[in-house]
Amino acid sequence: MIIKTRKEIPSSEITPEAVYRDRRKFLKSSLAAGIGGTGLLSSTLNAQTGDALFARAPADINLASKPDWLVEKAAARTDAPASGPFNTDEELTPFDDVSTYNNFYEFGTGKDDPARNARDFSIEPWTVKVEGECAKPGSYSLEDILKPHTFEERVFRLRCVEAWSMVIPWVGFSLGDLLKRFEPTGDANYVQFDTLVDSEQMPAQRSRFATIDWPYQEGLRMDEAMHPLATIATGLYNDILPAQNGAPLRLVVPWKYGFKSIKSIVAIRFTKTMPNNTWRDLQASEYGFYANVNPQVSHPRWSQASERRLPTSLFMPRRIDTMMFNGYADEVASLYDGMDLRRFY
Numbered sequence: 001m002i003i004k005t006r007k008e009i010p011s012s013e014i015t016p017e018a019v020y021r022d023r024r025k026f027l028k029s030s031l032a033a034g035i036g037g038t039g040l041l042s043s044t045l046n047a048q049t050g051d052a053l054f055a056r057a058p059a060d061i062n063l064a065s066k067p068d069w070l071v072e073k074a075a076a077r078t079d080a081p082a083s084g085p086f087n088t089d090e091e092l093t094p095f096d097d098v099s100t101y102n103n104f105y106e107f108g109t110g111k112d113d114p115a116r117n118a119r120d121f122s123i124e125p126w127t128v129k130v131e132g133e134c135a136k137p138g139s140y141s142l143e144d145i146l147k148p149h150t151f152e153e154r155v156f157r158l159r160c161v162e163a164w165s166m167v168i169p170w171v172g173f174s175l176g177d178l179l180k181r182f183e184p185t186g187d188a189n190y191v192q193f194d195t196l197v198d199s200e201q202m203p204a205q206r207s208r209f210a211t212i213d214w215p216y217q218e219g220l221r222m223d224e225a226m227h228p229l230a231t232i233a234t235g236l237y238n239d240i241l242p243a244q245n246g247a248p249l250r251l252v253v254p255w256k257y258g259f260k261s262i263k264s265i266v267a268i269r270f271t272k273t274m275p276n277n278t279w280r281d282l283q284a285s286e287y288g289f290y291a292n293v294n295p296q297v298s299h300p301r302w303s304q305a306s307e308r309r310l311p312t313s314l315f316m317p318r319r320i321d322t323m324m325f326n327g328y329a330d331e332v333a334s335l336y337d338g339m340d341l342r343r344f345y
Protein backbone atom coordinates (compact mmCIF):
# COMPACT_ATOMS: atom_id res chain seq x y z
CA MET A 1 0.00 0.00 0.00
CA ILE A 2 1.49 3.32 -1.06
CA ILE A 3 1.10 6.10 1.44
CA LYS A 4 1.20 9.51 -0.22
CA THR A 5 2.56 12.49 1.60
CA ARG A 6 0.04 15.12 2.65
CA LYS A 7 1.31 17.54 -0.04
CA GLU A 8 -0.04 15.30 -2.76
CA ILE A 9 -3.59 15.19 -1.42
CA PRO A 10 -5.88 17.24 -3.65
CA SER A 11 -7.89 19.65 -1.52
CA SER A 12 -11.08 17.97 -2.74
CA GLU A 13 -10.01 14.90 -0.81
CA ILE A 14 -9.39 16.66 2.47
CA THR A 15 -12.32 15.48 4.53
CA PRO A 16 -14.17 17.58 7.10
CA GLU A 17 -12.71 15.15 9.58
CA ALA A 18 -9.16 16.02 8.43
CA VAL A 19 -9.90 19.72 8.79
CA TYR A 20 -11.36 19.05 12.20
CA ARG A 21 -8.37 17.06 13.34
CA ASP A 22 -5.99 19.77 12.15
CA ARG A 23 -7.97 22.37 14.00
CA ARG A 24 -8.02 20.36 17.19
CA LYS A 25 -4.29 19.70 16.71
CA PHE A 26 -4.64 16.05 17.43
CA LEU A 27 -3.87 14.73 14.02
CA LYS A 28 -2.00 11.84 15.50
CA SER A 29 0.60 9.71 13.82
CA SER A 30 -2.16 7.84 12.00
CA LEU A 31 -0.41 8.30 8.64
CA ALA A 32 2.86 6.89 9.87
CA ALA A 33 1.17 4.22 11.94
CA GLY A 34 -0.84 3.24 8.87
CA ILE A 35 0.87 0.01 7.89
CA GLY A 36 -0.35 -2.58 10.32
CA GLY A 37 -0.98 0.07 12.94
CA THR A 38 -3.77 -0.59 15.36
CA GLY A 39 -4.97 2.99 15.45
CA LEU A 40 -5.50 2.88 11.70
CA LEU A 41 -8.65 4.52 10.46
CA SER A 42 -9.77 3.19 7.12
CA SER A 43 -11.44 6.31 5.84
CA THR A 44 -8.56 8.54 6.84
CA LEU A 45 -6.35 6.19 4.92
CA ASN A 46 -8.84 6.17 2.10
CA ALA A 47 -8.77 9.96 1.86
CA GLN A 48 -5.03 9.87 1.82
CA THR A 49 -4.38 6.99 -0.58
CA GLY A 50 -7.50 6.64 -2.65
CA ASP A 51 -7.55 3.01 -1.59
CA ALA A 52 -10.60 1.60 -3.35
CA LEU A 53 -11.10 -1.09 -0.74
CA PHE A 54 -12.84 1.34 1.56
CA ALA A 55 -14.43 3.52 -1.11
CA ARG A 56 -17.83 4.89 -0.18
CA ALA A 57 -20.19 7.51 -1.55
CA PRO A 58 -18.71 11.00 -1.24
CA ALA A 59 -19.48 12.37 2.18
CA ASP A 60 -20.82 15.87 2.37
CA ILE A 61 -23.30 18.01 4.21
CA ASN A 62 -26.31 16.96 2.18
CA LEU A 63 -28.78 19.81 2.36
CA ALA A 64 -30.66 22.01 -0.10
CA SER A 65 -29.34 25.02 1.81
CA LYS A 66 -27.62 25.76 5.09
CA PRO A 67 -28.90 28.56 7.35
CA ASP A 68 -25.94 30.94 7.91
CA TRP A 69 -26.79 31.63 11.55
CA LEU A 70 -26.81 27.90 12.29
CA VAL A 71 -23.50 27.26 10.51
CA GLU A 72 -21.93 30.10 12.52
CA LYS A 73 -23.36 28.81 15.77
CA ALA A 74 -22.04 25.30 15.09
CA ALA A 75 -18.57 26.59 14.24
CA ALA A 76 -18.52 28.70 17.42
CA ARG A 77 -19.29 25.76 19.71
CA THR A 78 -17.19 25.50 22.85
CA ASP A 79 -14.76 22.58 23.05
CA ALA A 80 -15.74 19.43 24.90
CA PRO A 81 -14.30 19.29 28.41
CA ALA A 82 -10.97 17.41 28.46
CA SER A 83 -12.33 14.64 30.66
CA GLY A 84 -15.60 13.35 32.04
CA PRO A 85 -18.64 11.87 30.30
CA PHE A 86 -18.89 14.61 27.64
CA ASN A 87 -15.63 13.46 26.05
CA THR A 88 -13.64 10.30 25.47
CA ASP A 89 -10.09 9.61 24.39
CA GLU A 90 -11.29 6.83 22.10
CA GLU A 91 -10.53 7.29 18.41
CA LEU A 92 -13.18 9.35 16.63
CA THR A 93 -15.12 7.66 13.84
CA PRO A 94 -14.15 9.47 10.62
CA PHE A 95 -16.69 11.91 9.17
CA ASP A 96 -16.98 9.74 6.05
CA ASP A 97 -18.27 6.83 8.08
CA VAL A 98 -20.50 8.89 10.36
CA SER A 99 -22.18 10.40 7.30
CA THR A 100 -22.41 7.37 4.99
CA TYR A 101 -23.29 4.47 7.32
CA ASN A 102 -26.67 5.48 8.65
CA ASN A 103 -30.00 4.26 9.90
CA PHE A 104 -32.69 6.69 8.76
CA TYR A 105 -35.50 4.53 7.40
CA GLU A 106 -37.41 7.49 5.96
CA PHE A 107 -34.66 7.56 3.30
CA GLY A 108 -34.41 3.78 2.83
CA THR A 109 -33.31 0.78 4.85
CA GLY A 110 -29.82 0.34 3.36
CA LYS A 111 -26.94 1.84 5.31
CA ASP A 112 -25.92 4.01 2.34
CA ASP A 113 -29.49 4.97 1.33
CA PRO A 114 -29.77 8.03 3.60
CA ALA A 115 -26.54 9.63 2.31
CA ARG A 116 -27.72 9.08 -1.26
CA ASN A 117 -31.40 9.92 -0.91
CA ALA A 118 -31.16 12.91 1.41
CA ARG A 119 -28.93 15.05 -0.82
CA ASP A 120 -31.45 17.84 -1.41
CA PHE A 121 -33.21 17.66 1.93
CA SER A 122 -34.60 21.06 2.88
CA ILE A 123 -34.58 22.35 6.46
CA GLU A 124 -35.75 25.85 5.58
CA PRO A 125 -38.32 26.55 6.89
CA TRP A 126 -38.42 24.24 9.93
CA THR A 127 -41.08 24.30 12.63
CA VAL A 128 -41.26 22.38 15.90
CA LYS A 129 -44.66 21.90 17.53
CA VAL A 130 -44.67 21.72 21.32
CA GLU A 131 -47.75 20.04 22.76
CA GLY A 132 -49.29 18.40 25.79
CA GLU A 133 -48.62 18.84 29.48
CA CYS A 134 -46.81 22.20 29.54
CA ALA A 135 -47.51 25.88 30.11
CA LYS A 136 -46.00 27.05 26.81
CA PRO A 137 -47.23 24.90 23.95
CA GLY A 138 -47.03 26.31 20.45
CA SER A 139 -45.40 26.33 17.08
CA TYR A 140 -41.76 27.36 17.25
CA SER A 141 -39.39 28.20 14.42
CA LEU A 142 -35.93 26.62 14.34
CA GLU A 143 -34.48 29.97 15.45
CA ASP A 144 -36.90 30.13 18.41
CA ILE A 145 -35.84 26.64 19.43
CA LEU A 146 -32.07 26.91 19.03
CA LYS A 147 -30.99 30.55 19.37
CA PRO A 148 -31.13 30.84 23.18
CA HIS A 149 -28.73 27.90 23.63
CA THR A 150 -24.94 27.86 23.67
CA PHE A 151 -23.64 25.03 21.53
CA GLU A 152 -21.05 22.70 22.96
CA GLU A 153 -19.02 19.88 21.53
CA ARG A 154 -19.95 16.51 23.07
CA VAL A 155 -18.01 13.41 22.08
CA PHE A 156 -20.16 10.35 22.71
CA ARG A 157 -20.18 6.68 21.86
CA LEU A 158 -23.22 5.71 19.75
CA ARG A 159 -24.19 2.04 20.15
CA CYS A 160 -26.75 0.69 17.69
CA VAL A 161 -28.94 -2.22 18.79
CA GLU A 162 -27.53 -4.01 15.69
CA ALA A 163 -24.18 -4.25 17.56
CA TRP A 164 -22.08 -1.69 15.72
CA SER A 165 -20.84 1.52 17.29
CA MET A 166 -19.15 4.82 16.54
CA VAL A 167 -17.54 7.70 18.45
CA ILE A 168 -19.02 10.97 17.26
CA PRO A 169 -18.09 14.58 18.07
CA TRP A 170 -21.57 16.12 18.21
CA VAL A 171 -22.44 19.79 18.52
CA GLY A 172 -25.37 20.52 20.78
CA PHE A 173 -26.71 21.16 24.27
CA SER A 174 -28.70 19.42 26.99
CA LEU A 175 -32.25 18.49 26.06
CA GLY A 176 -33.39 19.47 29.57
CA ASP A 177 -32.39 23.10 28.98
CA LEU A 178 -34.76 23.18 26.00
CA LEU A 179 -37.63 21.33 27.72
CA LYS A 180 -37.54 23.65 30.77
CA ARG A 181 -38.39 26.60 28.55
CA PHE A 182 -41.83 25.10 27.82
CA GLU A 183 -42.59 24.74 31.55
CA PRO A 184 -43.76 21.12 31.74
CA THR A 185 -46.58 20.62 34.28
CA GLY A 186 -46.62 18.14 37.17
CA ASP A 187 -48.48 15.73 34.85
CA ALA A 188 -45.63 15.61 32.36
CA ASN A 189 -44.21 12.17 33.20
CA TYR A 190 -42.84 11.49 29.72
CA VAL A 191 -41.84 13.36 26.60
CA GLN A 192 -42.39 12.12 23.07
CA PHE A 193 -40.76 13.25 19.82
CA ASP A 194 -41.87 12.95 16.17
CA THR A 195 -39.73 13.00 13.03
CA LEU A 196 -40.86 14.93 9.97
CA VAL A 197 -43.40 13.31 7.67
CA ASP A 198 -42.80 14.55 4.13
CA SER A 199 -43.19 11.93 1.44
CA GLU A 200 -41.95 14.37 -1.23
CA GLN A 201 -38.57 14.49 0.49
CA MET A 202 -38.47 11.11 2.16
CA PRO A 203 -38.79 8.37 -0.45
CA ALA A 204 -39.48 5.48 1.94
CA GLN A 205 -42.58 7.30 3.17
CA ARG A 206 -44.10 6.85 -0.29
CA SER A 207 -43.26 3.16 -0.43
CA ARG A 208 -46.19 0.78 -0.27
CA PHE A 209 -43.87 -1.69 1.43
CA ALA A 210 -42.86 0.49 4.34
CA THR A 211 -43.64 -1.27 7.60
CA ILE A 212 -43.24 1.80 9.79
CA ASP A 213 -46.33 3.76 10.67
CA TRP A 214 -44.92 7.28 10.14
CA PRO A 215 -44.00 9.50 11.86
CA TYR A 216 -41.02 7.78 13.47
CA GLN A 217 -41.53 8.42 17.18
CA GLU A 218 -39.49 8.12 20.33
CA GLY A 219 -39.93 8.92 23.98
CA LEU A 220 -38.16 9.29 27.29
CA ARG A 221 -39.24 9.29 30.89
CA MET A 222 -39.08 12.88 32.16
CA ASP A 223 -36.15 12.24 34.53
CA GLU A 224 -34.20 10.65 31.66
CA ALA A 225 -34.99 13.61 29.43
CA MET A 226 -33.78 16.06 32.10
CA HIS A 227 -30.46 14.23 32.57
CA PRO A 228 -27.63 16.47 31.31
CA LEU A 229 -26.26 13.71 29.04
CA ALA A 230 -29.52 13.64 27.04
CA THR A 231 -28.56 15.90 24.17
CA ILE A 232 -30.16 17.86 21.38
CA ALA A 233 -27.61 17.60 18.57
CA THR A 234 -27.52 20.31 15.94
CA GLY A 235 -24.24 19.38 14.30
CA LEU A 236 -21.18 17.17 14.19
CA TYR A 237 -17.52 17.80 13.39
CA ASN A 238 -17.84 21.62 13.78
CA ASP A 239 -20.59 21.90 11.20
CA ILE A 240 -24.35 21.53 11.14
CA LEU A 241 -25.87 18.06 10.81
CA PRO A 242 -25.85 16.38 7.43
CA ALA A 243 -29.43 15.51 6.42
CA GLN A 244 -28.68 11.81 6.80
CA ASN A 245 -27.70 12.34 10.46
CA GLY A 246 -30.96 14.07 11.33
CA ALA A 247 -30.76 17.74 10.36
CA PRO A 248 -31.60 20.23 11.66
CA LEU A 249 -32.03 18.82 15.16
CA ARG A 250 -32.09 15.35 16.66
CA LEU A 251 -31.86 13.58 19.96
CA VAL A 252 -28.68 11.86 21.15
CA VAL A 253 -29.14 9.64 24.21
CA PRO A 254 -25.68 8.11 24.59
CA TRP A 255 -26.53 5.47 27.21
CA LYS A 256 -29.36 3.98 25.13
CA TYR A 257 -29.44 2.04 21.87
CA GLY A 258 -29.25 4.29 18.83
CA PHE A 259 -32.91 3.96 17.87
CA LYS A 260 -33.85 6.21 20.81
CA SER A 261 -31.84 9.02 19.19
CA ILE A 262 -34.62 10.24 16.91
CA LYS A 263 -33.71 12.42 13.93
CA SER A 264 -35.16 15.53 12.27
CA ILE A 265 -37.56 16.40 15.08
CA VAL A 266 -40.75 18.36 14.32
CA ALA A 267 -42.81 17.67 17.47
CA ILE A 268 -42.19 17.54 21.21
CA ARG A 269 -45.11 16.28 23.30
CA PHE A 270 -45.31 16.11 27.09
CA THR A 271 -47.46 13.18 28.17
CA LYS A 272 -48.86 11.68 31.34
CA THR A 273 -48.56 8.07 30.19
CA MET A 274 -45.76 6.18 28.45
CA PRO A 275 -45.79 7.26 24.80
CA ASN A 276 -45.39 5.14 21.70
CA ASN A 277 -41.95 4.50 20.27
CA THR A 278 -41.52 3.20 16.74
CA TRP A 279 -39.32 0.15 17.23
CA ARG A 280 -41.33 -1.14 20.19
CA ASP A 281 -44.43 -0.64 18.09
CA LEU A 282 -42.88 -2.73 15.29
CA GLN A 283 -41.61 -5.59 17.47
CA ALA A 284 -42.22 -5.24 21.19
CA SER A 285 -40.61 -8.58 22.04
CA GLU A 286 -37.29 -7.33 20.62
CA TYR A 287 -37.27 -3.58 21.29
CA GLY A 288 -38.47 -1.94 24.47
CA PHE A 289 -39.19 1.57 25.67
CA TYR A 290 -36.07 1.90 27.83
CA ALA A 291 -33.52 0.44 25.38
CA ASN A 292 -30.63 0.99 27.78
CA VAL A 293 -27.39 -0.45 26.42
CA ASN A 294 -26.92 -3.65 28.40
CA PRO A 295 -24.33 -6.31 27.52
CA GLN A 296 -26.08 -8.82 29.81
CA VAL A 297 -29.46 -8.71 28.10
CA SER A 298 -29.32 -10.29 24.66
CA HIS A 299 -31.48 -9.29 21.77
CA PRO A 300 -33.68 -12.37 21.07
CA ARG A 301 -31.66 -12.97 17.88
CA TRP A 302 -28.12 -11.94 18.90
CA SER A 303 -25.88 -11.23 21.85
CA GLN A 304 -25.32 -7.66 22.98
CA ALA A 305 -22.11 -8.51 24.85
CA SER A 306 -19.84 -7.01 22.20
CA GLU A 307 -19.93 -4.58 19.29
CA ARG A 308 -18.11 -3.70 16.05
CA ARG A 309 -16.45 -0.30 16.40
CA LEU A 310 -16.69 1.29 12.97
CA PRO A 311 -14.99 1.58 10.59
CA THR A 312 -14.26 -2.12 10.29
CA SER A 313 -13.00 -4.31 7.51
CA LEU A 314 -12.16 -7.94 6.98
CA PHE A 315 -8.65 -7.27 8.25
CA MET A 316 -9.75 -4.98 11.03
CA PRO A 317 -12.85 -6.37 12.71
CA ARG A 318 -12.42 -4.11 15.76
CA ARG A 319 -14.72 -6.09 18.02
CA ILE A 320 -14.86 -4.68 21.54
CA ASP A 321 -16.82 -5.42 24.70
CA THR A 322 -20.03 -3.51 25.15
CA MET A 323 -20.23 -1.54 28.39
CA MET A 324 -23.21 -1.29 30.74
CA PHE A 325 -25.18 1.84 29.84
CA ASN A 326 -22.66 2.22 26.99
CA GLY A 327 -20.02 3.34 29.51
CA TYR A 328 -22.19 6.00 31.17
CA ALA A 329 -23.25 3.92 34.21
CA ASP A 330 -21.67 6.28 36.76
CA GLU A 331 -23.89 9.04 35.45
CA VAL A 332 -27.18 7.29 34.72
CA ALA A 333 -27.45 3.98 36.63
CA SER A 334 -29.25 5.69 39.52
CA LEU A 335 -32.15 6.58 37.20
CA TYR A 336 -32.99 2.86 37.20
CA ASP A 337 -32.48 1.97 40.87
CA GLY A 338 -34.68 -0.95 41.82
CA MET A 339 -35.80 -1.64 38.24
CA ASP A 340 -35.45 -5.10 36.73
CA LEU A 341 -33.50 -4.24 33.58
CA ARG A 342 -34.28 -7.64 32.03
CA ARG A 343 -37.95 -6.92 32.24
CA PHE A 344 -37.70 -3.23 31.31
CA TYR A 345 -35.40 -3.65 28.32
Ligand SMILES: Nc1nc2c(c(=O)[nH]1)N[C@H]1C(S)=C(S)[C@@H](COP(=O)(O)O)O[C@H]1N2
Residues within 6 Å of the ligand: 098, 101, 102, 103, 104, 105, 106, 158, 159, 160, 161, 195, 216, 244, 245, 246, 257, 258, 259, 260, 261, 262, 263, 264
Ligand atom coordinates in the same frame (compact mmCIF):
# COMPACT_ATOMS: atom_id res chain seq x y z
N1 LIG B 1 -36.39 9.37 12.29
C1 LIG B 1 -35.50 8.40 12.47
N2 LIG B 1 -34.60 8.51 13.48
C2 LIG B 1 -33.68 7.52 13.68
C3 LIG B 1 -33.69 6.36 12.88
C4 LIG B 1 -34.65 6.27 11.81
O1 LIG B 1 -34.71 5.30 11.04
N3 LIG B 1 -35.52 7.31 11.65
N4 LIG B 1 -32.78 5.34 13.14
C5 LIG B 1 -32.24 5.27 14.50
C6 LIG B 1 -31.16 4.30 14.64
S1 LIG B 1 -31.59 2.67 14.62
C7 LIG B 1 -29.86 4.68 14.87
S2 LIG B 1 -28.66 3.54 15.19
C8 LIG B 1 -29.46 6.10 14.80
C9 LIG B 1 -28.33 6.26 13.80
O2 LIG B 1 -27.85 7.58 13.79
P1 LIG B 1 -26.73 8.00 12.74
O3 LIG B 1 -27.16 7.54 11.38
O4 LIG B 1 -26.60 9.48 12.84
O5 LIG B 1 -25.46 7.30 13.16
O6 LIG B 1 -30.53 6.96 14.41
C10 LIG B 1 -31.78 6.64 15.02
N5 LIG B 1 -32.76 7.67 14.69
Ligand SMILES: [Mo]
Residues within 6 Å of the ligand: 103, 159, 160, 161, 162, 257, 258, 259
Ligand atom coordinates in the same frame (compact mmCIF):
# COMPACT_ATOMS: atom_id res chain seq x y z
MO1 LIG C 1 -29.81 1.53 15.54
